[in-house]
Amino acid sequence: MPPALDAVKFHVESYVCDFTGRATLPVMSGFILDAASVHAHRRGFGLDKILNDGITWVLSRLSLEIYQYPVSSNDITVETWIEDVGRFFTQRCFRFVRNDGRTLGYARSIWAAINIDSRSPVNIPEWRPDLKDYILRDNKCPIAKMEKIPPVNSTEPVMSYSVRYSDIDINRHMNSMKYIEHVVNVFDLQTFKEKIIGKFEIVYLQEGRFSDRMKLYRENLPDGENIIDTKRDGESVCRSRIIWKPLNHPER
Amino acid sequence: MPPALDAVKFHVESYVCDFTGRATLPVMSGFILDAASVHAHRRGFGLDKILNDGITWVLSRLSLEIYQYPVSSNDITVETWIEDVGRFFTQRCFRFVRNDGRTLGYARSIWAAINIDSRSPVNIPEWRPDLKDYILRDNKCPIAKMEKIPPVNSTEPVMSYSVRYSDIDINRHMNSMKYIEHVVNVFDLQTFKEKIIGKFEIVYLQEGRFSDRMKLYRENLPDGENIIDTKRDGESVCRSRIIWKPLNHPER
Structure with a gap:
């Protein structure tokens, strides 16, 4: 064994x-x-x-x-x-x-x-x-x-995308890595210049399928924390929490 | 050596x-x-x-x-x-x-x-x-x-995208692989079910940068050939030619 x-x-x-x-x-x-x-x-x-x-x-x-x-x-x-x-x-x-x-x-x-x-x-x-x-x-x-990631109640999406060929995996649903790629794309280069994603959590709630239209909603919490809610027809498909750390934060 | x-x-x-x-x-x-x-x-x-x-x-x-x-x-x-x-x-x-x-x-x-x-x-x-x-x-x-890949003269884009964080590489311009990913996303799943990309050519003409808005134009040629022209502000950034082959085409 x-x-x-x-x-x-x-x-x-x-x-x-x-x-x-x-x-x-x-x-x-x-x-x-x-x-x-x-x-x-x-x-x-x-x-x-x-x-x-x-x-x-x-x-x-x-x-x-x-x-x-x-x-x-x-x-x-x-x-x-x-x-x-x-x-x-x-x-x-x-x-x-x-x-x-x-x-x-x-x-x-x-x-x-x-x-x-x-x-x-x-x-x-x-x-x-x-x-x-x-x-x-x-x-x-x-x-x-x-812990639970709360939904984002904003009605104004910060980004949207259609699920396309390269988002679909061998299981015929959206590739779990691809959700993450779209989530980080919400942020601009300046953010990544100043800090790193020190902690990232994602919960998958529904399966994304080809041609789905996803809308991303963002909530900014104190201490450089963000919630990004990926929704389809108003319902969460996945939710993620991002905790930013200064570029040279003390290592564990 | x-x-x-x-x-x-x-x-x-x-x-x-x-x-x-x-x-x-x-x-x-x-x-x-x-x-x-x-x-x-x-x-x-x-x-x-x-x-x-x-x-x-x-x-x-x-x-x-x-x-x-x-x-x-x-x-x-x-x-x-x-x-x-x-x-x-x-x-x-x-x-x-x-x-x-x-x-x-x-x-x-x-x-x-x-x-x-x-x-x-x-x-x-x-x-x-x-x-x-x-x-x-x-x-x-x-x-x-x-050989030269001709421009596409259509004025109606089939897809568009903004260049985002995950498209940008260590050289601070658009990752050459990412252009290809966006190009293949022009096609639907049915196309990939029936055939494979037997030949693919791409020529890079300009450097894509963060937040550029890219529009993709498509031309369908005889014998299952497509030209996809990726343009920014009406000018080609890269052009690719795709030649489709039946799924079980005779191998070389």
């Missing part, structure tokens, strides 16, 4: 960096999906395998805390492990480590397994009792369990 | 695939940029190095011919080599190989080196006489030299 924890290596190419030379939040989220995918694949519950059973993994919530973003040419490792398996959700954690040993941040994610056709949730321990063998409860992920 | 040819490995993760399970054209272009970046880095003319001299590489033209797209979980290798070094441009070629040895396609690219501040082209053989040591003229790239 493979060990419970996997460590997946990435090289940060210059072309995935933003104008400041740092890897972007969508890219960091991509590393997470990639590491999760490798971990699941090596243990026999990757998409390539479970799609044959008519089942797919769906990301329900994701929260990242990043102390320092890797920059162009950095080699980083993303450690990932399963913290818990519930009836309908699994908790998967991540640690970003630079190759000099420095911890760059952590992430926590919650996944559901759903039936491809009915889109209804699958009872995970009944479907795959072997998943619990990989639980690593003692590995520390310092990110607190996510 | 490292050999002239480099072979860079990639694993096609499910989350970079489109709804048909195939890697998308922007992802294939990303592999190209990545392989070029690794090749240049290993030979001392990567961005990390030349940015210190105040110089950057700019992609001027790219053409891809893809016989078969890799699918989720495929392992592929991208071979890359320099075919020629001219005064102001270098020709770099690529071959996509699946791990069972099958050639999936080729690409040909033309790069300029420009001064970061003045944006003026650098005389490459004067600046880096060592580049010619890596020329591999005899390695066969079956893609013909690119």
Whole structure:
């Protein structure tokens, strides 16, 4: 049996960096999906395998805390492990480590397994009792369990987009990374020049589909916190909370 | 001295695939940029190095011919080599190989080196006489030299977008991959269900910048060929030609 924890290596190419030379939040989220995918694949519950059973993994919530973003040419490792398996959700954690040993941040994610056709949730321990063998409860992920993200009540969208070909993933719904890419696009370059996204949380509430028209609503809270609500026909499809940190904030 | 040819490995993760399970054209272009970046880095003319001299590489033209797209979980290798070094441009070629040895396609690219501040082209053989040591003229790239892509004269855009944070790269202009992503977004899912982009050519004419408003114009030519012209204020920023192939077209 493979060990419970996997460590997946990435090289940060210059072309995935933003104008400041740092890897972007969508890219960091991509590393997470990639590491999760490798971990699941090596243990026999990757998409390539479970799609044959008519089942797919769906990301329900994701929260990242990043102390320092890797920059162009950095080699980083993303450690990932399963913290818990519930009836309908699994908790998967991540640690970003630079190759000099420095911890760059952590992430926590919650996944559901759903039936491809009915889109209804699958009872995970009944479907795959072997998943619990990989639980690593003692590995520390310092990110607190996510709190509710309140809706934004503004009626004036700050941005809108149509869901297009490159937003749609292999599950035929909107790619979870792409929501994040559109969310960060609400901000201008000046914001990213002065600060970094120190904490990011997103909750996925509905599945986005091709040609959906999404409108983004923004709320500015004290202490440099933003809520971005992505809505379709007035209903939230996903909501995210962004906590900005000064560029050189003390690292953990 | 490292050999002239480099072979860079990639694993096609499910989350970079489109709804048909195939890697998308922007992802294939990303592999190209990545392989070029690794090749240049290993030979001392990567961005990390030349940015210190105040110089950057700019992609001027790219053409891809893809016989078969890799699918989720495929392992592929991208071979890359320099075919020629001219005064102001270098020709770099690529071959996509699946791990069972099958050639999936080729690409040909033309790069300029420009001064970061003045944006003026650098005389490459004067600046880096060592580049010619890596020329591999005899390695066969079956893609013909690119012909001119004519402008589209339609006055009715089929799509438009604003250049946002995630479109901007480390050079502070629009990421060359992102133009391609927006171009393929002109087409609906049905098109990608029935056929694949067998050949794609793009020529970059101007640099896109943050908050630019881009409008895409489309021309449908016989034999399933499309020209997509990306314009800003009525002037072409980049132009691309797409040649569609039936899904199971005979491979080369």
